[in-house]
Amino acid sequence: MAVEALKLDNVKKNFAGTEIIRGLNLSVAQNERHAVIGPNGAGKSTCYNLITGRYELSSGRVYLKGEDITNLQPYEVKRKGLSRSFQITNIFPKMSVFENVRCSLLWAMGYKYSFWHMVGGQSKLNEDAEKIIEELNLKDRRNTLAGVLSYAEQRALEIGITIAGGSEVILLDEPTAGMSVSETEYIVGLIRKVTEGKTLLVVEHDMGVVFDLADRISVLVYGEIIATGTPTEVKENQAVQEAYLGAAMEEH
Amino acid sequence: MACLVRGSLKRKIMNNIIQKSALSAYVPWVVSAIVLSILPFIFTGGGAITIMNQIGITIVLAMSYNMLLGQGGMLSFGHAVYMGIGGFVAVHVMNIVENESLWLPLPLLPLVGGLVGLGFATIIGSFSTRKAGTVFAMISLGIGELIAACCIIITVFFGGEEGISGDRTMAPPTFGIEFITQKEVYFLIAFWVLISVFCMYLFTQTPVGKMANAVRDNPERAEFVGYSMRWVRFVSFCAAGFFAGIAGALFAINYEILTEQNLNLNMSFQVLLATYIGGVGFFLGPIFGAILFTLLQTVIGLQTDLWALYTGIVFILMVMFLPAGLTGLFAMHLIPMQLGRLGMLVRPYAKIFIPGLAFLIGSIALIELINHARHHGEEQFMTLFWIEFDTKSFLPWIVFTLMVVVGFYISRIIAREVTEAWGEATFVEGERR
Numbered sequence: 001m002a003v004e005a006l007k008l009d010n011v012k013k014n015f016a017g018t019e020i021i022r023g024l025n026l027s028v029a030q031n032e033r034h035a036v037i038g039p040n041g042a043g044k045s046t047c048y049n050l051i052t053g054r055y056e057l058s059s060g061r062v063y064l065k066g067e068d069i070t071n072l073q074p075y076e077v078k079r080k081g082l083s084r085s086f087q088i089t090n091i092f093p094k095m096s097v098f099e100n101v102r103c104s105l106l107w108a109m110g111y112k113y114s115f116w117h118m119v120g121g122q123s124k125l126n127e128d129a130e131k132i133i134e135e136l137n138l139k140d141r142r143n144t145l146a147g148v149l150s151y152a153e154q155r156a157l158e159i160g161i162t163i164a165g166g167s168e169v170i171l172l173d174e175p176t177a178g179m180s181v182s183e184t185e186y187i188v189g190l191i192r193k194v195t196e197g198k199t200l201l202v203v204e205h206d207m208g209v210v211f212d213l214a215d216r217i218s219v220l221v222y223g224e225i226i227a228t229g230t231p232t233e234v235k236e237n238q239a240v241q242e243a244y245l246g247a248a249m250e251e252h
Numbered sequence: 253m254a255c256l257v258r259g260s261l262k263r264k265i266m267n268n269i270i271q272k273s274a275l276s277a278y279v280p281w282v283v284s285a286i287v288l289s290i291l292p293f294i295f296t297g298g299g300a301i302t303i304m305n306q307i308g309i310t311i312v313l314a315m316s317y318n319m320l321l322g323q324g325g326m327l328s329f330g331h332a333v334y335m336g337i338g339g340f341v342a343v344h345v346m347n348i349v350e351n352e353s354l355w356l357p358l359p360l361l362p363l364v365g366g367l368v369g370l371g372f373a374t375i376i377g378s379f380s381t382r383k384a385g386t387v388f389a390m391i392s393l394g395i396g397e398l399i400a401a402c403c404i405i406i407t408v409f410f411g412g413e414e415g416i417s418g419d420r421t422m423a424p425p426t427f428g429i430e431f432i433t434q435k436e437v438y439f440l441i442a443f444w445v446l447i448s449v450f451c452m453y454l455f456t457q458t459p460v461g462k463m464a465n466a467v468r469d470n471p472e473r474a475e476f477v478g479y480s481m482r483w484v485r486f487v488s489f490c491a492a493g494f495f496a497g498i499a500g501a502l503f504a505i506n507y508e509i510l511t512e513q514n515l516n517l518n519m520s521f522q523v524l525l526a527t528y529i530g531g532v533g534f535f536l537g538p539i540f541g542a543i544l545f546t547l548l549q550t551v552i553g554l555q556t557d558l559w560a561l562y563t564g565i566v567f568i569l570m571v572m573f574l575p576a577g578l579t580g581l582f583a584m585h586l587i588p589m590q591l592g593r594l595g596m597l598v599r600p601y602a603k604i605f606i607p608g609l610a611f612l613i614g615s616i617a618l619i620e621l622i623n624h625a626r627h628h629g630e631e632q633f634m635t636l637f638w639i640e641f642d643t644k645s646f647l648p649w650i651v652f653t654l655m656v657v658v659g660f661y662i663s664r665i666i667a668r669e670v671t672e673a674w675g676e677a678t679f680v681e682g683e684r685r
């Protein structure tokens with residue numbers, strides 16, 4: 001078997017003595033769409049923050065395509081080919097949509113800290129940015145400041161910033177939260193399109209979206225993965241039913 | 253201002269303006285070059301050229317400061333240090349050139365100043381840009397105080413209280429020019445102002461310049477798109493130091509002397525103020541700030557001992573009521589202009605002008621009168637606004653107090669009218685979110 005795109009090995013995290021992540025093991029295969037579900041406060045976002053260097057691990061290791069990325073800085077993790085979105089929209093509010101996307105492309109396209117290139121003259125860079133904006137359906141918002149977009153548009157831009165630069169592993173945190181049915185449909189279509197041929201890890205509360213999108217599902221409850229499997233396996237899992245899914249499914 | 257610039261049509265108008273200015277990319281530079289070359293033939297007086305030289309230096313300094321504050325979101329309280337160090341070294345180099353141990357035409361001296369500013373910024377920036385916000389601001393304050401103290405201690409380099417001086421005319425002539433007159437110096441300064449502003453503009457268009465904006469807006473997200481916020485800040489910081497150093501060398505050339513006053517915290521505050529008055533959110537803002545600030549400083553500074561008091565008041569009022577600066581005030585009016593409703597504002601503006609002016613003059617007169625009574629009590633007469641009057645009589649006190657009170661009262665009433673007219677002039681049907 002090929003090496004896993006992402007692997008968490010017995011990851012633990014304490015906040016002020018309270019163990020929030022309690023020995024997490026997770027492996028995501030390459031080109032897999034993997035969903036993480038679990039009740040509020042289970043530690044899903046914390047888990048993302050640990051993978052991407054936003055928080056430091058208390059113990060355990062994280063591997064990206066076999067390479068140890070434990071406790072690297074966020075920008076190092078990104079440079080190694082892992083990109084994430086945020087549950088709470090995290091964009092550049094005082095820059096235009098176009099600038100948001102273009103800035104997200106810069107490092108991936110090798111510009112680094114260049115002060116000798118003029119971004120306006122980089123045709124490939126600008127074309128790619130335009131293409132992403134078109135995919136996001138934000139073309140008529142191209143020059144609008146990101147901070148004044150509607151919520152759904154900001155969420156789309158959030159995904160755009162995440163996928164710009166073509167990271168191989170993409171982590172999305174509740175991409176459809178707070179969206180109407182039609183907006184959700186649009187976002188799911190978008191995710192499907194932009195993660196083609198990539199590895200996707202997605203945290204999502206909407207079970208319709210999860211079962212629609214995911215190849216495999218992990219269930220995270222109180223800082224532990226209690227089950228991993230295909231959607232059918234997870235749905236039928238007794239422990240999952242009890243701990244989480246029963247309630248969530250009824251709600252849905 | 254933010255609440256007034258709402259709604260997508262208004263945004264579209266703003267965007268139009270921005271795009272148009274980007275299209276005609278080279279026109280502004282050519283026009284600026286022409287204007288700069290004919291200015292000394294319009295304002296021919298020696299005083300005018302001296303002021304223009306001072307303005308030019310302040311422009312470079314304020315623009316470089318805005319690379320930190322406006323573009324990079326770094327609040328520095330010690331930016332004059334980089335100008336000062338660049339300037340001090342420039343004077344030393346001038347003296348070395350005078351001794352003929354080094355061959356360097358004067359027009360290249362700003363480059364030396366720039367490299368010194370860059371070098372010093374590299375050292376300081378290596379640790380001060382680790383954090384933005386309060387930590388960065390405090391370090392800049394500390395460095396400012398430290399270097400100002402060094403001026404008195406390290407007299408070999410800084411020359412103690414008197415500072416150090418040089419003679420620009422001893423450099424090898426450039427195409428026969430020896431830079432003896434102010435006008436010759438003007439062209440040297442104008443040349444470097446244009447080059448510097450152009451380069452600073454180009455910097456905003458580079459990857460690291462764009463990321464400086466991104467880090468200012470949302471440093472955390474910038475890290476998640478692959479950039480270390482610290483490195484981005486560091487690069488901006490070094491660039492700002494470079495251009496501040498150029499300003500320093502221009503200062504050295506223009507005044508041929510540098511003292512502690514050119515790099516202390518007071519000077520840094522003046523840079524901040526000039527930049528802020530112009531508007532930190534706009535690339536060109538500091539230019540207007542530098543012009544206005546220098547004019548006020550040189551014109552009003554000669555008329556009153558209370559210059560520092562007035563700058564303080566202006567600064568507070570700007571921060572409270574006009575945080576976007578003069579450029580922001582101007583940009584605000586582009587919206588009613590595009591809607592063809594600028595005319596609606598003329599009447600209320602004209603109406604508030606008289607009481608507003610009365611209030612302003614009354615306040616200044618009262619302040620000056622109190623200052624006079626306190627410090628020059630023995631002199632019975634004083635001149636204010638070209639009018640001489642008796643400070644021992646009650647009349648001026650009463651008149652000025654009345655001007656303040658009545659002017660303020662009427663202004664307040666008319667201010668409501670202005671606000672209403674503004675709302676109407678910028679209202680767009682169905683555009684409220």
Ligand SMILES: Nc1ncnc2c1ncn2[C@@H]1O[C@H](COP(=O)(O)OP(=O)(O)OP(=O)(O)O)[C@@H](O)[C@H]1O
Binds near residue numbers: 020039045046047
């Ligand atoms: N920085 C922090 N300091 C202290 N506690 C934290 C911190 N971040 C998260 N927690 C705690 O960790 C627990 C898990 O939070 P997390 O945000 O990871 O949950 P989640 O599974 O993403 O929930 P949700 O579905 O609501 O997004 C919560 O109890 C939260 O209070």
Ligand SMILES: [Mg+2]
Binds near residue numbers: 045173
């Ligand atoms: Mg969460």
